[in-house]
Amino acid sequence: MGMRYLYEGAARFVVDDSVFYNPYARFSRSLGIPVLVCEAKLRGRDIVVGDVMAATGVRGIRYYLESASVSEVWFNDRSRAAYENIRRNVVDNGVRAKVFNLDVRSFLFSDGLYRLDFIDLDPFGSPAPYIDALVSSVRKGGLVAITATDLTALCGLYPSAAFRKYASLVRKTWFCHEAALRILIKSVLDSAGRHGRYIKPVLSVFSEQYARIYVRVFEGRLRFPYEYIGYIILSGDKVNVYSLMRLGEGLHIPSGSIILGPLWIGPLHDKEFIRMILDGELYNYILVGEDRDRAKELFNILMEEADFPPYYFDLHAICSRLRRSPPRLKVVMDRLVELGYRVGRTHFSPYGFKSDCSLDVLMKVLRSLPR
Ligand SMILES: C[S@@+](CC[C@H](N)C(=O)[O-])C[C@H]1O[C@@H](n2cnc3c(N)ncnc32)[C@H](O)[C@@H]1O
Known part of the structure; x- marks a missing residue:
C-alpha cells in the first residue's frame, strides 16, 4: 500500500493512497485557524474541536498546532483506512486527541454528544444528511463549520436537487454564489429549530470549489430569527426581498419572475467577530504565508460586504x-x-x-x- 509524506502549515503528515487529501482545500483549512483563536479568546479558555469527517486528520492537526487555542481534537472518519491514517498522524504531530471510526451521525449522538465546542463537517458533496446531527449535538453556544461542494445544486444548475436536499427554490442568477450560502444557512436554521435551537452566522465564504459557513448554535426558542427567512424575487429590472413572515404585505409576483427561497436574508457575517480577528491580527496564526495574506484580505472584504442587501x-x-x-x-x-x-x-x-x-x-x- 502506498503512502505519501506531506507538509501543510505546521503539520507533517502521511497520506495513505486510499485516504482523501485535497491540496486545494488548504486555504479553507488555514482560514479556520484564526476563527478558532478568536473563539477561544471570546470564551477565555481553550476549546475542544471535532474534526468529524477527518480523512488524514490534517485539518484538526493544523487547528491544534497553529491556533494554540485547542485543548483537544476529537477526530472521526467512518473509513477504516482513514482511521488508521489519523491515528498515525496525531501521534507523529503530538496532538492531544481521541480518534473514532464511526458514521458521523453515530459519533455525534454518542461520544460526541454535547462535548464539542467547535465541530468541523467536511463531507464529499452535500452536508444535508448530517446537519440535524451536527446542530443538535454541538455544545450550546458552540460553533459549527459546514462545507458544501454540491455547488451545481446550490447555485441553481440542478434546481430539483437543491429542492430535495435543502427544500428551497434555487435558480441560476448572477448572484447565485451568495444565494447558495443563504440556502445552506436556511437549511441549518430549519434543523436547529426542530431541536429547540437557533443559529447566527459568524462567517460565510464562497469559493469556486466550495461553500462554507461558520454558524453559532444557541439553545432556546424566544430569539428564533423568523424575520431573516425569506425570498428574493427577480422581476425584470427589480430585485425584491421579502421576509416569509410578512409575505402577505404587498407581495406582487409578475409572471416570468425568478423566485429564490426560502433562504436566509439576514447578515452573513458577525462583524464583531471579524473585527476581533482583524484588530488582533489573528490571521497571523496561519503558518502558510500565502494563505495568511489571502485571509487578511478576505476578512477585510467580508467586513465591507456585511451591511448590504442579501445579493450583489x-x-x-x-x-x-x-x-x-x-x-x-x-x-x-x-x-x-x-x-x-x-x-x-x-x-x-x-x-x-x-x-x-x-x-x-x-x-x-x-x-x-x-x-
Ligand atoms: C472530503 S473528505 C474530508 C477531508 C478532510 N476534512 C480534509 O480537510 O482533508 C470526507 C471524509 O469523510 C468520510 N466520510 C464520508 N461519509 C462519512 C460518514 N457518513 N461518517 C463519517 N465519515 C464519513 C470519508 O471517508 C472522507 O474521509
Whole structure:
C-alpha cells in the first residue's frame, strides 16, 4: 500500500493512497485557524474541536498546532483506512486527541454528544444528511463549520436537487454564489429549530470549489430569527426581498419572475467577530504565508460586504443584459457614491460589488456611462 509524506502549515503528515487529501482545500483549512483563536479568546479558555469527517486528520492537526487555542481534537472518519491514517498522524504531530471510526451521525449522538465546542463537517458533496446531527449535538453556544461542494445544486444548475436536499427554490442568477450560502444557512436554521435551537452566522465564504459557513448554535426558542427567512424575487429590472413572515404585505409576483427561497436574508457575517480577528491580527496564526495574506484580505472584504442587501451586483452579468461592454468597476462604484448610495466590495466575484441602490438605478447609471 502506498503512502505519501506531506507538509501543510505546521503539520507533517502521511497520506495513505486510499485516504482523501485535497491540496486545494488548504486555504479553507488555514482560514479556520484564526476563527478558532478568536473563539477561544471570546470564551477565555481553550476549546475542544471535532474534526468529524477527518480523512488524514490534517485539518484538526493544523487547528491544534497553529491556533494554540485547542485543548483537544476529537477526530472521526467512518473509513477504516482513514482511521488508521489519523491515528498515525496525531501521534507523529503530538496532538492531544481521541480518534473514532464511526458514521458521523453515530459519533455525534454518542461520544460526541454535547462535548464539542467547535465541530468541523467536511463531507464529499452535500452536508444535508448530517446537519440535524451536527446542530443538535454541538455544545450550546458552540460553533459549527459546514462545507458544501454540491455547488451545481446550490447555485441553481440542478434546481430539483437543491429542492430535495435543502427544500428551497434555487435558480441560476448572477448572484447565485451568495444565494447558495443563504440556502445552506436556511437549511441549518430549519434543523436547529426542530431541536429547540437557533443559529447566527459568524462567517460565510464562497469559493469556486466550495461553500462554507461558520454558524453559532444557541439553545432556546424566544430569539428564533423568523424575520431573516425569506425570498428574493427577480422581476425584470427589480430585485425584491421579502421576509416569509410578512409575505402577505404587498407581495406582487409578475409572471416570468425568478423566485429564490426560502433562504436566509439576514447578515452573513458577525462583524464583531471579524473585527476581533482583524484588530488582533489573528490571521497571523496561519503558518502558510500565502494563505495568511489571502485571509487578511478576505476578512477585510467580508467586513465591507456585511451591511448590504442579501445579493450583489455582477458588472459583467448586468452589462450583458444591457448588451454593452462593462466599464471599470471603480467608475461605476464612484458614480453610485456621487448619487448618494453606499457601495462595497464583495468576495463573491471580482466583477461584483454590493450597494443599496436598486437594479434599475444601476442600469440607468450603466446606460449613462460612455461606451
Ligand atoms: C472530503 S473528505 C474530508 C477531508 C478532510 N476534512 C480534509 O480537510 O482533508 C470526507 C471524509 O469523510 C468520510 N466520510 C464520508 N461519509 C462519512 C460518514 N457518513 N461518517 C463519517 N465519515 C464519513 C470519508 O471517508 C472522507 O474521509
